[in-house]
Amino acid sequence: MRVETLAPSCPADGARRTTASVGFFRLVAAVAGKDVRVELRSREILYTMAFFAVTVAVVFSFAFVRDRKVIAEAVPGIVWGALAFAATLGLGRAFDRERESDTMRALLLSPAPRLAIFLGKALAMTAVIGLVAAVIAPVSIVLYDLDVGRAGGRLLLLVALGVIGLAVVGTVFSAMLLRVRARDVLLPVILYPLLLPLFLAATRGTAALLSPTGSTDEAWFWIQFLVVYDALFIVTALWTFEALVIE
Amino acid sequence: MMIVRAALVVIALALPRMASAQDAGAAAPPVPAPAQPVAIDPPAPVAIMPRVPPADPVAAACTLPPKDDREARAKFRLACATAIEDDADWQADISTRFERQEHERAAQAIRTNQRHVFWAYAFIWIALAALVGVMWVRQQRLNGEIARLNAQLKAIEAEDARRAKDKAKDKGDA
Amino acid sequence: MKRALVPVLAVVVALVLALAVRQVFFIAPIEANQLYWNQKIFYFHVPCAFMLFAAVFVCGVPAALFLKTRDPRYDDVAAAAAELAVVFGAIVLGSGMIWGKAAWGVWWQWEMRLTTSLLLWLIMVGYVLVRRFGGAGADRLSAGLAVFAMVDVPLVYFSVKYWNFLHPKAEVVSTLDPSMKLAFRLSALGFIGLFVLVLVTRVAQHRGVRALRDVRERGLDAGILEP
Numbered sequence: 100m101r102v103e104t105l106a107p108s109c110p111a112d113g114a115r116r117t118t119a120s121v122g123f124f125r126l127v128a129a130v131a132g133k134d135v136r137v138e139l140r141s142r143e144i145l146y147t148m149a150f151f152a153v154t155v156a157v158v159f160s161f162a163f164v165r166d167r168k169v170i171a172e173a174v175p176g177i178v179w180g181a182l183a184f185a186a187t188l189g190l191g192r193a194f195d196r197e198r199e200s201d202t203m204r205a206l207l208l209s210p211a212p213r214l215a216i217f218l219g220k221a222l223a224m225t226a227v228i229g230l231v232a233a234v235i236a237p238v239s240i241v242l243y244d245l246d247v248g249r250a251g252g253r254l255l256l257l258v259a260l261g262v263i264g265l266a267v268v269g270t271v272f273s274a275m276l277l278r279v280r281a282r283d284v285l286l287p288v289i290l291y292p293l294l295l296p297l298f299l300a301a302t303r304g305t306a307a308l309l310s311p312t313g314s315t316d317e318a319w320f321w322i323q324f325l326v327v328y329d330a331l332f333i334v335t336a337l338w339t340f341e342a343l344v345i346e
Numbered sequence: 347m348m349i350v351r352a353a354l355v356v357i358a359l360a361l362p363r364m365a366s367a368q369d370a371g372a373a374a375p376p377v378p379a380p381a382q383p384v385a386i387d388p389p390a391p392v393a394i395m396p397r398v399p400p401a402d403p404v405a406a407a408c409t410l411p412p413k414d415d416r417e418a419r420a421k422f423r424l425a426c427a428t429a430i431e432d433d434a435d436w437q438a439d440i441s442t443r444f445e446r447q448e449h450e451r452a453a454q455a456i457r458t459n460q461r462h463v464f465w466a467y468a469f470i471w472i473a474l475a476a477l478v479g480v481m482w483v484r485q486q487r488l489n490g491e492i493a494r495l496n497a498q499l500k501a502i503e504a505e506d507a508r509r510a511k512d513k514a515k516d517k518g519d520a
Numbered sequence: 521m522k523r524a525l526v527p528v529l530a531v532v533v534a535l536v537l538a539l540a541v542r543q544v545f546f547i548a549p550i551e552a553n554q555l556y557w558n559q560k561i562f563y564f565h566v567p568c569a570f571m572l573f574a575a576v577f578v579c580g581v582p583a584a585l586f587l588k589t590r591d592p593r594y595d596d597v598a599a600a601a602a603e604l605a606v607v608f609g610a611i612v613l614g615s616g617m618i619w620g621k622a623a624w625g626v627w628w629q630w631e632m633r634l635t636t637s638l639l640l641w642l643i644m645v646g647y648v649l650v651r652r653f654g655g656a657g658a659d660r661l662s663a664g665l666a667v668f669a670m671v672d673v674p675l676v677y678f679s680v681k682y683w684n685f686l687h688p689k690a691e692v693v694s695t696l697d698p699s700m701k702l703a704f705r706l707s708a709l710g711f712i713g714l715f716v717l718v719l720v721t722r723v724a725q726h727r728g729v730r731a732l733r734d735v736r737e738r739g740l741d742a743g744i745l746e747p
Contacts, residue, residue, distance in 0.1 A: 268668070275661050281653045288649055292642035293668055296679040303683065320682065328675055335671045342587035343664045456550070459557035462622035466561045466615040470568070473614065474714070477607050481721060488728050495735065495745075502744055 126211045130219020134193070135226050144192050145227060149234040152185035156239060174243045175305035179298055182235060183265070186228050187287050190269040193224060198277055207344070217270065217340045225266040232258055250308040253318055257308065260325035261301040264332060268293055271336045274344050300324045526720060533713035540706035548703040558622045563703050565615040567711040568608050569637060573673070574715065575605035576640055579647070580670025583663035592730060595659045598666055600722035602647040604715060609641030635680045643669040 138144055156177055163173040197203040206216055236258070240247060247254060272289050276282035304321030307313035411418035430436050544563045551559035579601035586594035616634050617627050628634070647669070650662045739745035 271664070271668075275657075275664055279655045279657065279661070281655070285650055285653065288646045289665055292639060292646055293665075293672055295639050295642075296672065296675040299679045299683065324675075324679060324682075331671055331675065332668070335668055339584075339587055339664050339667055343660060456557050459622050462618050463557050463560050466618040467564065469614045469618065470564050470611050473607060473611050477718065481718070481725065484725055488725065488732065491732055492728075495732070495739075498745055499739075 123212065123215055126215035127218045127222065130206075130211070130216055131222035131226070132219075134220060134223030137196075138193075138223070138227060144189050145230055147192075148185045148189040148227070148231045151188055152181045152231055152235050153238050155184050156181040156235065156242070160242065169243050171243075171310065172306065174239070174245065175302040175309065178235060178239050179261070179301050179305065182228070182232060182261075183291070183294070183298065185231050185235075186265050186269060187290060189227055189231070190224060190273040190290075191283055191286055193227070194273045194277055203274075203277060213341045213344065214337060217274070217336065217344075220274065221267050221270040221336075224270050225263055228262045228266050229259070232262055245309055246311075247309070250315075250318070253315075253322065254305065254308050257301060257304045257318070257322055257325065260322065260329055261297060264297045264325065264329045265294065267329065267333050267336055268297075271340060271343065274340075277344075297325065297328055300328065526717065529713060529717050529720075533710055533717055536706060536713060537710035540703060540710045543699070543703040543706055548700045549697060551700075558619060561615055561619045563707045564711075565612060565619065566704070567708040568611045568615070569633070570708065571608040571711055571715050572605055572612055572637060572640060575601050575608060576644065576669060576673055578719070579605060579644070579666045583666035584670075586663045587660070587667065592659070593727070595663060596723045596726035596730065597719075598663060599651060599659075599726055600719050602644050602651075602662070602666065603722060604718060605644040606641065606648055608715075609637060609644060612637045613641060630683075632680050632683070635683075636676055639676045639680070640669070640673065643672065 159173075159177040159180060160169050163170045163177065169177070194203075197206075207213070239245060269286075269290060273282070273286055276286055276289075279285060300321045304318050304325070307315075307318040307321065411422055413419070430440065540563070544560055548560075548563075550557060579598045582594040582597040582601070585591070586598060613634070616637065620629060620634070621627050643665070647662050647665050650665060651658050654661045736745065
């Protein structure tokens with residue numbers, strides 16, 4: 100896909116520059132596509148994550164039942180908590196696969212820039228976690244008798260932003276922990292304190308959108324907060340990823 | 347085959363339900379729902395001693411209206427407050443009267459808080475002391491490690507020196 | 521000059537803290553609105569909270585520099601600062617909980633300052649754990665965490681702030697009696713000095729450990745030393 104913007108004096112440089120920039124995004128798409136395709140083929144992580152999330156949600160629901168209904172205020176917390184645990188599980192497992200088949204080293208040895216690899220992986224994790232969220236959503240609507248109709252679009256936006264934040268931060272740290280022995284336990288230790296503001300915003304936003312007394316101003320505030328959160332952490336991740344993953 | 351099995355299971359589960367529904371519809375005569383207990387308000391409290399305003403008009407003016415009569419209470423309080431503001435002697439009398447209570451209350455608050463302040467500061471000093479202690483222990487360990495390394499190096503140097511001397515002696519002999 | 525820094529600073533800090541304690545308990549008046557004696561906890565609690573925030577940044581900036589330049593001296597500073605953040609965070613939370621028990625009757629309440637401190641403290645504890653159990657690349661790993669933590673600070677602050685909480689009004693310092701202000705300033709100064717003192721000492725220790733490890737490795741490589 101070469102764009103014909105060759106400068107007359109240095110045709111070679113111009114061509115290299117344009118192919119490089121187009122090539123970057125193609126690389127990102129290639130990495131992301133590979134991960135998603137591998138995952139969809141076996142669906143191991145997807146099924147286990149989705150089932151785990153639903154199980155966790157059910158377990159927590161039992162803790163918060165009153166008069167045969169789950170306490171309405173507890174629902175956003177339960178749902179996001181379940182998503183968080185499932186995401187940690189999935190992140191650990193996704194990179195396990197890379198390590199087992201030693202493809203991470205191959206990926207890093209390839210001429211692809213690290214950034215492209217990171218973005219591709221983050222995109223793939225977003226898709227996977229997003230799919231899990233897509234499973235939890237109808238399950239929780241049914242289990243907790245949620246009335247979503249009015250605020251459907253904003254809720255979708257909120258969930259998307261939350262999932263993106265989860266995926267980006269999770270990808271950075273699980274890539275870093277690839278060769279560490281204690282990675283299963285260190286990933287939550289590192290991830291959860293950093294992600295607390297995201298969960299705070301997500302649960303408050305979800306509560307504001309779902310409850311009949313919630314204010315749309317509050318919901319918009321939290322959505323904007325999540326935008327800022329995601330932007331800040333994506334930039335930080337892009338800056339530090341090169342230095343952090345050198346296998 | 348699977349579909350047929352599934353269908354059979356569904357039918358098997360559904361039949362008894364349909365049967366019992368029919369039975370219930372036909373057999374049971376309509377039974378009136380048990381009467382709900384009617385809520386009866388508790389009787390209004392009757393005053394044992396009816397409130398008779400005292401004969402003295404001054405005392406009457408100073409009688410506190412009953413608690414539920416909020417408006418009267420508010421008016422009463424306002425009247426008393428303006429009266430107190432105008433009368434300096436009364437103010438002095440009131441402050442001496444309630445000073446002791448205030449003092450007791452503040453003293454009690456201080457007594458409880460003192461304990462908490464003591465424990466908070468104690469906690470802070472203990473934490474800082476623990477920090478210094480841990481650093482001291484680490485430093486000792488570091489010094490020990492350095493000493494051990496030095497000893498090893500010294501032993502190796504002594505060994506080398508001895509070997510060199512032996513070699514020189516052999517050479518000297520030969 | 522450098523060798524004299526630590527002892528001199530230690531003496532100065534001890535003096536300042538002693539003066540601060542005297543100012544707090546013998547000169548500053550009791551706050552007579554609702555906190556009474558309890559308010560005296562603030563003279564140490566608030567400077568420690570400042571130190572916690574400062575430590576997170578003193579950890580994050582060298583961590584970023586370490587990631588960029590791979591100079592292990594930056595890593596020493598980051599590690600020392602993180603340990604200090606854990607200690608000061610524990611002090612803030614502990615004294616805050618004791619204050620809370622006296623003021624509100626409960627040990628913990630999800631109010632703004634306590635929650636922010638808790639979140640930052642948890643991240644720094646994570647740093648220390650990663651350093652301890654992270655294996656070979658632990659310094660890089662923890663440096664990455666510290667950078668993210670530094671970026672996280674304003675996010676934590678704002679998310680918790682708009683969670684709607686009650687806290688004694690933020691502008692405690694400006695409405696204070698002058699002797700209270702002096703007590704506050706003295707104690708803040710004392711704690712800054714203490715922070716620097718402990719940081720310098722701890723960095724020196726880390727450096728010593730690293731130098732020792734390097735010497736050992738060189739000796740082992742050369743076949744001189746036995747493991």
